[in-house]
Amino acid sequence: MEAKEIELLQLLESNGRLSDETIASMIELDKEEVTAMIERLENECSILGYSTLINWAKVLNEEVVTAMIEVKVTPTRGKGFDQVAERIYRFEEVKALYLMSGGYDLSLTIEGNTMMEISRFVSDKLSTLDSVVSTVTHFVLKKYKHDGVIFEDQQDTDKRMVVSP
Amino acid sequence: MTESDNHFVADHIQDLKPSGIRRFFDLASQMDNVISLGVGEPDFVTPWNVIEASYHSLEQGYTAYTANAGLFELREAVSNFLATEYHVSYRAEDQLLITVGASQAIDVAFRAILNPGEEVIVIEPSFVSYIPAIELAGGKPVVVEAEETFEFKVQKEQIEAAITPNTKAILLCSPNNPTGASLDEQDLRAIAGVVKEHDLVVVSDEIYADLLYDDVYTSFASIDGMIDRTILISGFSKSFAMTGWRLGYAAGPASIIKAMTKIHQYTIMCAPTMAQYGALEALKNGRVKVQEMKNSYRQRRNYVVKALNDMGLTCHLPGGAFYVFPSIKATGMTSEAFAEALLEDQRVAVVPGNVFGASGEGYIRCSYAASMKQLAEAMKRMREFMKKMNLVDES
Ligand SMILES: Cc1ncc(COP(=O)(O)O)c(C=O)c1O
Numbered sequence: 001m002e003a004k005e006i007e008l009l010q011l012l013e014s015n016g017r018l019s020d021e022t023i024a025s026m027i028e029l030d031k032e033e034v035t036a037m038i039e040r041l042e043n044e045c046s047i048l049g050y051s052t053l054i055n056w057a058k059v060l061n062e063e064v065v066t067a068m069i070e071v072k073v074t075p076t077r078g079k080g081f082d083q084v085a086e087r088i089y090r091f092e093e094v095k096a097l098y099l100m101s102g103g104y105d106l107s108l109t110i111e112g113n114t115m116m117e118i119s120r121f122v123s124d125k126l127s128t129l130d131s132v133v134s135t136v137t138h139f140v141l142k143k144y145k146h147d148g149v150i151f152e153d154q155q156d157t158d159k160r161m162v163v164s165p
Numbered sequence: 166m167t168e169s170d171n172h173f174v175a176d177h178i179q180d181l182k183p184s185g186i187r188r189f190f191d192l193a194s195q196m197d198n199v200i201s202l203g204v205g206e207p208d209f210v211t212p213w214n215v216i217e218a219s220y221h222s223l224e225q226g227y228t229a230y231t232a233n234a235g236l237f238e239l240r241e242a243v244s245n246f247l248a249t250e251y252h253v254s255y256r257a258e259d260q261l262l263i264t265v266g267a268s269q270a271i272d273v274a275f276r277a278i279l280n281p282g283e284e285v286i287v288i289e290p291s292f293v294s295y296i297p298a299i300e301l302a303g304g305k306p307v308v309v310e311a312e313e314t315f316e317f318k319v320q321k322e323q324i325e326a327a328i329t330p331n332t333k334a335i336l337l338c339s340p341n342n343p344t345g346a347s348l349d350e351q352d353l354r355a356i357a358g359v360v361k362e363h364d365l366v367v368v369s370d371e372i373y374a375d376l377l378y379d380d381v382y383t384s385f386a387s388i389d390g391m392i393d394r395t396i397l398i399s400g401f402s403k404s405f406a407m408t409g410w411r412l413g414y415a416a417g418p419a420s421i422i423k424a425m426t427k428i429h430q431y432t433i434m435c436a437p438t439m440a441q442y443g444a445l446e447a448l449k450n451g452r453v454k455v456q457e458m459k460n461s462y463r464q465r466r467n468y469v470v471k472a473l474n475d476m477g478l479t480c481h482l483p484g485g486a487f488y489v490f491p492s493i494k495a496t497g498m499t500s501e502a503f504a505e506a507l508l509e510d511q512r513v514a515v516v517p518g519n520v521f522g523a524s525g526e527g528y529i530r531c532s533y534a535a536s537m538k539q540l541a542e543a544m545k546r547m548r549e550f551m552k553k554m555n556l557v558d559e560s
Contacts, residue, residue, distance in 0.1 A: 007460075011464070015537070025472070026467050026468045027464065160204050160208070161194075163194075163514055164204055165186050165293045165294065165342075
């Protein structure tokens with residue numbers, strides 16, 4: 001992939017709302033070139049979507065419970081971990097799923113409206129899968145940082161004097 | 166004794182001109198909702214590993230003085246850094262001095278080399294401290310004006326024309342504050358010829374060396390025969406985002422560094438110890454972060470240069486540092502009038518070019534060390550301002 005494409009992807013990754021025009025001037029391309037480049041990257045699924053990082057804890061009446069679950073599984077002959085992984089990641093409430101090295105096999109992040117909802121998912125859906133040997137559920141108590149972004153309010157971040165040599 | 170009675174203050178200090186930046190600072194800091202493009206320092210906070218290393222040094226009780234010239238380990242790290250990045254070789258033992266910012270290195274350099282009345286050629290527009298530093302050291306600044314026609318790169322003929330039997334040194338700064346102009350190897354070679362012919366010494370302020378965006382950086386000291394005639398000055402403020410740490414260094418021939426260290430030893434003792442430990446970490450593990458910051462500045466430079474040109478504030482693409490120096494001549498206003506009106510009307514602070522020397526008249530310095538969000542808003546407001554003055558038609 002050429003350098004400008006990588007630069008474009010990095011810019012969009014840190015701020016998906018940058019306009020094509022702004023990106024164009026930042027990486028010294030024409031607006032049309034940027035638009036075409038983004039379209040191509042979307043078509044080849046290098047860009048999979050545009051989302052917004054929201055601090056739900058700040059939004060009243062909208063409680064989100066997040067848990068991380070360690071799962072030990074028995075791999076399937078011929079398919080390894082992929083088959084059971086697919087069974088799991090197809091559930092909408094599963095937000096992330098990784099195959100891990102170390103003491104367990106799959107790490108999944110799950111979101112729900114209540115703890116109850118999550119524990120029901122674990123007992124009804126996850127543990128009952130044939131290949132699942134055991135699960136350990138950890139509830140998230142507080143988000144400090146997510147996807148490289150710090151969640152604490154950072155007011156008045158510019159600590160510099162307004163004019164300096 | 167009254168407030169205005171200053172007969173205790175030395176005459177030559179009373180005569181020293183106050184910096185024009187100060188006045189603008191006072192104006193801008195009284196207003197709300199100001200977006201500042203007037204800041205001469207990075208908008209990044211120092212990389213965390215550097216802060217953490219400095220904490221650690223304090224926790225471990227490294228709270229005493231270091232050697233006058235600075236921690237030996239740090240000098241070794243600087244020596245390695247200069248050798249690998251800029252192909253100049255300096256011994257940690259006697260060719261390096263760790264200072265309180267590049268600012269102190271500049272001060273000490275002139276005090277070490279100038280006899281009363283000896284002349285130093287200064288290329289303007291320039292950083293505001295150069296002329297006072299030379300004057301305070303008893304020297305005589307001789308100004309050469311870099312021109313926009315040459316993208317603010319000084320021409321060797323201009324330097325030649327300014328040389329007199331009293332010329333002792335030339336002060337170079339590339340990439341430049343405030344113009345962003347950057348001298349390439351060929352430019353430096355031409356100047357080196359003059360330096361050699363007239364037996365001069367060069368004080369080379371290379372503090373923005375790591376922030377050169379499109380080319381490979383050439384240090385003046387790396388030009389044939391120049392290492393024995395150059396005092397290379399740099400520091401951690403800009404590329405490592407460490408302005409408040411106050412840490413810089415000078416590298417040069419042993420005889421000059423020895424003289425500088427003598428002054429430093431009596432007046433400063435040593436640079437702050439915890440800052441030196443931070444700097445050591447910066448050199449060891451901070452290079453990746455510098456690249457990231459540099460990339461981000463480059464993108465913002467491109468954005469701002471295009472936006473300014475689009476609104477009729479013409480400027481070339483500056484090679485380095487984090488400043489653009491657009492011409493405001495089309496407005497018919499002076500730099501100060503323009504900057505004041507822009508501040509009053511749109512709450513955008515820029516620095517009038519004339520504070521960097523008379524040849525800066527007709528220009529303003531805009532720093533792009535601000536977030537994209539701030540830059541976008543500043544460009545919007547400036548465009549509005551230009552529209553009001555009927556200098557740009559909205560297409
Ligand atoms: C060209 C130039 N030299 C030196 C300095 C001073 O740097 P330091 O913070 O290392 O004293 C600055 C700071 O604005 C500068 O722009």
